[in-house]
Amino acid sequence: MEGEKKAAAAMAEEVVEQKTKEVAAAGDVSLKELSKKLNDFAKERDWEQYHSPRNLLLAMIAEVGELSELFMWKGEVRKGLADWDEAEKEHLGEELSDVLLYLIRLSDMCGVDLGDAATRKIVKNAVKYPAPSKEGA
Numbered sequence: 001m002e003g004e005k006k007a008a009a010a011m012a013e014e015v016v017e018q019k020t021k022e023v024a025a026a027g028d029v030s031l032k033e034l035s036k037k038l039n040d041f042a043k044e045r046d047w048e049q050y051h052s053p054r055n056l057l058l059a060m061i062a063e064v065g066e067l068s069e070l071f072m073w074k075g076e077v078r079k080g081l082a083d084w085d086e087a088e089k090e091h092l093g094e095e096l097s098d099v100l101l102y103l104i105r106l107s108d109m110c111g112v113d114l115g116d117a118a119t120r121k122i123v124k125n126a127v128k129y130p131a132p133s134k135e136g137a
Helices: 002-025 031-044 053-071 086-109 114-128
Strands: none
Touching: 031 086, 031 114, 053 086, 086 114
16 A cells, blocks of 8 residues: 555656646746636636635635745745755745745636736836936946
């Protein structure tokens, strides 16, 4: 039984690696592409009934908690995570992805175009917090 579990896990890992390579070969993934993949994923499993804005928000908050645990007790973490091993970095990527995917799904369920909203927010922030002038430099 234990050998079967290990073989199944190894096969699943191979599938993940192959699909990851296929996506990477296609180039950057857009928010709209991720949104479609999430929508298809939920439909295939009949999970749409559970994806209310409230439920998605609570799930995202839980994932932010899991993300926070990775940094707990580490003190200040340097840019690039030089002190982290590869397993820690991989785990970080998984938790960051969980937060992002729930955020995308939440925005879809609320009818918010997240890419447009983020772009607008960057423009508003640039107006609200202008860069210092470079006169006299």
